Amino acid sequence: MxxxxxxxxxxxxxxxxxxxxxxxxxxxxxxxxxxxxxxxxxxxxxxxxxxxxxxxxxxxxxxxxxxxxxxxxxxxxxxxxxxxxxxxxxxxxxxxxxxxxxxxxxxxxxxxxxxxxxxxxxxxxxAPDVFVCSEDCKGLCPYCGADLNEEPDHKCDKMEEKIDPRFEILLKIKHTQEG
Known part of the structure; x- marks a missing residue:
């Protein structure tokens, strides 16, 4: 053919x-x-x-x-x-x-x-190098791997555990600004 x-x-x-x-x-x-x-x-x-x-x-x-x-x-x-x-x-x-x-x-x-x-x-x-299932795909939590599309309000407990000590001051500033 x-x-x-x-x-x-x-x-x-x-x-x-x-x-x-x-x-x-x-x-x-x-x-x-x-x-x-x-x-x-x-x-x-x-x-x-x-x-x-x-x-x-x-x-x-x-x-x-x-x-x-x-x-x-x-x-x-x-x-x-x-x-x-x-x-x-x-x-x-x-x-x-x-x-x-x-x-x-x-x-x-x-x-x-x-x-x-x-x-x-x-x-x-x-064929594209990068493929996403939809433009608004939120991906996976970088700490625990939870699907952020299924859990949009996901707050990862493991996030606090993996903070580099050099960046702790930035995390404190973030929490202060969030109230």
Whole structure:
């Protein structure tokens, strides 16, 4: 499904692919996560022009991931952008020019283009580094680990125990101001 014949694409000039990229889990830069809802909805447009194949599209879906604040498993939405330029001729660049040229062209060396690598690349590069289950997630108590979403009025007894003696004066000032 995700392998495209180069010859057919050159003859057709343009091809649109819409399908589900069905995988059980995906490895992101923050860990390996379960893919939910059947996979990622993918739409790709391939166009042959100027002796190059241009690829553009998206891969959208959900993975189960723990919230970085409260550690509850939640669904994280990923809206991956899939882009690539495939070329038939390798550009000759000198070492001094390599850093200036960010065209990221992929040399076609076979009669088949495997789009799965580009789909995964789009998903991984679009996944956020930090994920919270909701914008107003309060997280966990840093002293005892209580979920502050479930206990909004939580007062931790262990807070007093872990005060650095050098900061005791600040705690006294705080209590004086609170009344």
């Amino acid at each position: 995700w392998k495209i014949s180069v010859k057919e694409l050159i003859n057709e000039k343009r091809k649109i692919i819409e399908d589900i990229y069905a995988i059980d889990e995906i490895e992101l830069h923050t860990g390996t996560y379960k893919v939910v809802n059947g996979g990622f909805k993918v739409k790709l447009v391939l166009t042959y022009a100027d002796n190059k194949i241009l690829l553009g599209g998206y891969a959208r879906g959900y993975v189960e991931r723990p919230c970085d604040r409260c550690l509850k498993i939640s669904e994280m939405y990923i809206d991956g952008i899939v882009e690539a330029v495939y070329t038939f001729e390798k550009k000759i660049t000198h070492k001094t020019e390599e850093l200036k040229d960010l065209s990221n062209e992929i040399l076609i060396t076979d009669d088949i283009i495997d789009l799965e690598e580009r789909i995964i690349e789009g998903i991984v590069s679009s």
